[in-house]
Amino acid sequence: MNKLIIQNLSLQYSDGTESLRDISLNIPSNAITVLFGPAGGGKSSLLRCLNRLNDLTEVRVVSGKVLLEGENILDPNTDVIALRRKVGMVFARPVVLPLTIRGNLTYGLELAGEQRKSRLDEAVERSLKLAALWDEVKERLGEPGIALSGGQQQRLCLARVLANQPEVILLDEPTSGLDPLSTAKVEEALQVLKQDYTIVLVPHSVQQAARTADYAAFFLQGELVEWAEGKEIFTNPQNKRTEDYVEGRFG
Ligand SMILES: Nc1ncnc2c1ncn2[C@@H]1O[C@H](COP(=O)(O)OP(=O)(O)OP(=O)(O)O)[C@@H](O)[C@H]1O
Numbered sequence: 001m002n003k004l005i006i007q008n009l010s011l012q013y014s015d016g017t018e019s020l021r022d023i024s025l026n027i028p029s030n031a032i033t034v035l036f037g038p039a040g041g042g043k044s045s046l047l048r049c050l051n052r053l054n055d056l057t058e059v060r061v062v063s064g065k066v067l068l069e070g071e072n073i074l075d076p077n078t079d080v081i082a083l084r085r086k087v088g089m090v091f092a093r094p095v096v097l098p099l100t101i102r103g104n105l106t107y108g109l110e111l112a113g114e115q116r117k118s119r120l121d122e123a124v125e126r127s128l129k130l131a132a133l134w135d136e137v138k139e140r141l142g143e144p145g146i147a148l149s150g151g152q153q154q155r156l157c158l159a160r161v162l163a164n165q166p167e168v169i170l171l172d173e174p175t176s177g178l179d180p181l182s183t184a185k186v187e188e189a190l191q192v193l194k195q196d197y198t199i200v201l202v203p204h205s206v207q208q209a210a211r212t213a214d215y216a217a218f219f220l221q222g223e224l225v226e227w228a229e230g231k232e233i234f235t236n237p238q239n240k241r242t243e244d245y246v247e248g249r250f251g
């Protein structure tokens with residue numbers, strides 16, 4: 001089933017820069033869809049469209065739709081707060097709140113009105129386990145989040161998104177600042193998470209794209225050049241420009 005359907009989406013910045021041109025793409029549930037390609041291709045712009053974070057930037061939707069279970073989320077009447085709870089985002093650099101490890105995880109739920117300690121404890125444990133961080137921090141939930149290593153902070157941010165029980169998880173180069181071991185842990189967590197969530201990942205390298213993709217879309221200068229299922233695009237690209245990029249001839 002397609003969780004998200006992007007139809008003829010075009011975006012423009014206020015200075016006239018076109019960051020996406022007529023993009024149509026389906027994003028299936030229970031899978032990892034990878035958006036990859038060289039810098040400036042429009043990957044982050046597209047990701048930010050999927051939970052309306054572009055509202056906070058200079059970007060303007062020129063045309064098109066983004067359907068989340070059939071509802072166009074670009075519609076002005078969309079409840080953006082509810083949307084962002086449903087469609088969570090993890091950024092390249094971990095944005096840890098100046099709170100304890102536990103506080104980072106309960107913050108969103110408390111804002112939403114949850115006060116029952118048992119519910120909050122449950123959410124903390126569940127989300128940390130899902131983000132493959134529980135074993136490392138279960139004895140130190142009262143310590144500041146920023147006391148964690150970079151790799152742990154990134155998994156804490158993933159756990160924070162998960163604590164809000166989203167349906168879709170967007171990740172923009174979530175492992176770009178991490179060592180190989182932490183990167184592997186995040187990738188492993190995503191492989192487990194995809195069983196229950198829809199995941200859209202902008203990887204930090206072609207290698208990561210190939211390792212993680214169930215579906216992959218190649219973006220070049222605002223254009224969706226090629227879209228394919230599985231590893232097809234990395235082993236047997238149909239377009240010459242995809243082939244050149246995947247084989248490292250530019251990028
Ligand atoms: N705030 C902005 N104002 C004007 N143009 C912008 C802005 N942000 C991005 N752009 C332009 O939009 C295009 C797409 O940028 P975007 O950040 O989506 O690309 P990307 O594929 O994520 O690149 P990267 O791999 O470097 O993260 C680029 O041409 C970029 O210069």
Ligand SMILES: [Mg+2]
Pocket residue numbers: 043044045172
């Ligand atoms: Mg980007």
